[in-house]
Amino acid sequence: MEPSTLEHASQEVARDPVHIQVSDLYFGHGSRSVFEGLDAGILRDKITVVLGGSGAGKTTLLRMFGCLLQPDSGSILVDGETELTQLRRAGVREYRRRVGMMFQGGALLDSMSVFENAALPLREHARLGEAEIEREVEDVFASVGLEGVEGLLPAELSGGMRKRAALARALITAPELLLCDEPFSGLDPATVRLVESLLLDVNRRLGVTMIIASHHIASTFRMADRIVLLVEGGAVTGTPEELRSQQDPRIHEFFAGELR
Amino acid sequence: MSAPIQRLGNGTTRFVGHLGHVASFAGQIGLALAQPPLRPRRILDEVYGIGVLSVSIVALSGLVVGAVLGLQGHNTLVRFGAEDSLGAVVGLMLIRELGPVLTGLLVTGRAGSAVAAEIGAMVVTEQLDGLRMMSVDPVDFVVKPKALAMVISMPLLAGLFTVTGILGGFLIGVLVVGGDGGLYLTSLESAVRFREDVGGSLMKAFVFGLLVALISTWRGFTCRPNAAGVSAATTSTVVIGSVAILIFDYFITALWRF
Numbered sequence: 036m037e038p039s040t041l042e043h044a045s046q047e048v049a050r051d052p053v054h055i056q057v058s059d060l061y062f063g064h065g066s067r068s069v070f071e072g073l074d075a076g077i078l079r080d081k082i083t084v085v086l087g088g089s090g091a092g093k094t095t096l097l098r099m100f101g102c103l104l105q106p107d108s109g110s111i112l113v114d115g116e117t118e119l120t121q122l123r124r125a126g127v128r129e130y131r132r133r134v135g136m137m138f139q140g141g142a143l144l145d146s147m148s149v150f151e152n153a154a155l156p157l158r159e160h161a162r163l164g165e166a167e168i169e170r171e172v173e174d175v176f177a178s179v180g181l182e183g184v185e186g187l188l189p190a191e192l193s194g195g196m197r198k199r200a201a202l203a204r205a206l207i208t209a210p211e212l213l214l215c216d217e218p219f220s221g222l223d224p225a226t227v228r229l230v231e232s233l234l235l236d237v238n239r240r241l242g243v244t245m246i247i248a249s250h251h252i253a254s255t256f257r258m259a260d261r262i263v264l265l266v267e268g269g270a271v272t273g274t275p276e277e278l279r280s281q282q283d284p285r286i287h288e289f290f291a292g293e294l295r
Numbered sequence: 296m297s298a299p300i301q302r303l304g305n306g307t308t309r310f311v312g313h314l315g316h317v318a319s320f321a322g323q324i325g326l327a328l329a330q331p332p333l334r335p336r337r338i339l340d341e342v343y344g345i346g347v348l349s350v351s352i353v354a355l356s357g358l359v360v361g362a363v364l365g366l367q368g369h370n371t372l373v374r375f376g377a378e379d380s381l382g383a384v385v386g387l388m389l390i391r392e393l394g395p396v397l398t399g400l401l402v403t404g405r406a407g408s409a410v411a412a413e414i415g416a417m418v419v420t421e422q423l424d425g426l427r428m429m430s431v432d433p434v435d436f437v438v439k440p441k442a443l444a445m446v447i448s449m450p451l452l453a454g455l456f457t458v459t460g461i462l463g464g465f466l467i468g469v470l471v472v473g474g475d476g477g478l479y480l481t482s483l484e485s486a487v488r489f490r491e492d493v494g495g496s497l498m499k500a501f502v503f504g505l506l507v508a509l510i511s512t513w514r515g516f517t518c519r520p521n522a523a524g525v526s527a528a529t530t531s532t533v534v535i536g537s538v539a540i541l542i543f544d545y546f547i548t549a550l551w552r553f
Contacts, residue, residue, distance in 0.1 A: 103424055131430045142425030144417075156429045204429075 051115045054079040054212065054244045055100060057270075060109035062095060069095055070106065071268030077261075082238050082245045084255040087265030088289065093248035094139075096265070097214050100246060101136050102127045113212075132160065135205030135243075139217040141197040143189035143204065150185035153204045160208070175203045179233055195226035202233060212244045213237070219251040227251065231258055252290065264289065320434075320513050324442050327435040337440040338447075345406040345441070346448030350455065353401055357389075357456035360397060361463025364388060368464070369472045382479035383486030385464035390487060390496045394457035396544050399503035401456075402449060403536035407511040410441050411532040414515025415525035423516075438516060442508035449504030450497045457496065499547055503540050510536045 053076045060073040069092040077083050085093045098104040099111060102119055111119040117130060143152045153172045157163055163171070176182055179199045189197060198218055205213060218234065219227045231254050238245050249255060255262060256275050264271045264278060266285045271278065278286060364385045372378045414437060417423050423433040461483065469476040487493065511532045518528035 098424075101424075101428055103427060128430045131428055134428065136425070136428040138421045138425055140420055142421040144422055144425070145420070155431070159429065159431050204425075208429075 052079055053077070054114065055246075056110075056112045056115075057096075058110040058112070060099075060106050060111070062092070062099075062104075062106045062109075068268060070109075073109070073265075073268065073270050075263045075270040075272050077244065077246060077263075079244050080238075080242045081260035082234070082247065082258055083261045083263060084259040085246060085248045085263045085265065086250065086252070086255060086289075089250075091265040093250070093265060094216055096263075097136075097216050097246060097248045100212070101134060101214055102130060132208065133210055134212045134214065135208065135210035136214040137198070137201045137205045137216065137218055139220055141189060141201040143197065143200055145189050148186050148188060149181075149192065149200050152189065152200065153207055156204065156208045171207060172203075175207050178206070178237075179203045180229075194221050195223075195229065198222065198226075198230055199233065202230075202237070206237065206241075206243075209241070210243060212246070215245065215247040215249075217249055218247060219249060219254055227254060234258065316517075317509065317513055320516065321509055323434045324438055324509075324512070327432065327439040328443065330435070334436070334440055337436075338443050341440045341444030342447055345402070345410070345444045346451060349402055349405055349448065349452055352405060353398055353452045353456050354459045356397065356401055357394070357459035358463040358466075360393060360456075361385060361389065361460030361465075362467045363463075364393075364460065365464035365467035366472065369468050369474060378474055379478045380482050380486075381464070381468045381474055382461075382481070382483035385468065386461055386483040386487055387492065389457045389460040389464075390492045392544075392548075394460060395453045395496050395499035395503060396540060398449065398453040398456045398500060399507065399540040399544075400537050402445075402452060402503075403507050403511075403540065404533055406445065406448075407507045407532050407536050408529045410445070410508075410511040411515040411518070411528045412525055414438070414441070414512060415518040415528045418516070418518055419520050419522070419525060433516075438512045442512050445508035445511070446501065446504040449507070450500040453496065453500035453503075495547075495551065498551075499544065502543055502547060506539050506543060507532075507536050510539065 055077040057075045060070045062070040085096055087093050099106055150172055154168050157168050179202050181199045218230055235258050237243055259275055262275055262278050368381050368384045369378055372381055426433045426436055465479055468474045469479050514528040514532045518524040
């Protein structure tokens, strides 16, 4: 029997508000340790910005959420049931189908057109006809304000357009979790605001859990529901207001230094 | 006294470890080949990049090497009164040895280095990680078509080198030096055995194709994610690939008498 709408709704309500729970995470490069017992929770359907100084491990943490990197020890639990540190190859493939990632430089395949880049996940995993693929790509391009560039190669796009194309490719499979690595780096202020509004729109419209690694403080305070501030191998987590009102001198120093 | 032995031991352990990684990588390519999709469009694109774009350099080199063999062969055979065998000497040297080996070295320098550099650049720009995040296996999507195209192209290019080499030998040995054209072709035809000579030549080229495919894709795939890493991957592809071709050439010749 089909579950009723009410049952669906109650299942939604019952979902754990914590999408990803990081516990006691340790990681190091050679003799330099990056995480020393890091604990942090990522809330479902919210925008969480991972902040920190250079080398604090923002991208490292993001890559661990994408299973591109394994910690030395600790736990990364997704949806209360999928332990990322224990996944085998098939499990990783399955998990990644629910995740989109927007890389710092876009990571678009430079030998393929922008259209072919966005269509690639559908061609690989969805059994859709060419007309359906075209429609899906057109829709996702329209949602990120990217039209008329389908036939161009990634090298022929501006920085902002490349970010939007990367966002389109990450969204084409309707992921539950979107990882964005430095989405504002290398962009002019107007384009930063544009990408910001796109990410906010995606989050509010599609209810995607979004984790953004960034050092762009102004954008962070404009769009973050939660902040994970990486300091000295650990993390301080809270809303932007909570972090601003923290008395911890390390947090004060970080924001004062960044906002000066 | 113990330090050099320890260094030797560490070096040997590292080398064996490397071989293990390369074997595992080769296994991944084999597995990807055994599983659909075959990706014929991508393979054809790579055959064009690796094979078709190498045609001019291979044909020109073959012609020049054949011309030199024709000239040197004529000058040497005249001393023994055996200039009628010029076609056989040029043909056998090209078919059995120079065709596959020199083609292997040329393709390593032109296409092997390009394959390593392209995959290395994809590592640097996170394109391979981008594929992984889309649950697309980079070995299947990127490495497999390039490796297969290399293995397909190498015997065909070696054949081209040999044919243009024989033509070069004919041009010099017959048209320039004044040898007999009929004897050139007759001696060639009677000396060459198809299965042993031509088959062996194609087999060598096939093995060299496998070697260059594996070395170039492996070096690109595992390069450090920076400009120096790509440069090192490209250089080592040419060095390791060339040396491997020469070493394997000796063993194939010695073991199977090709």
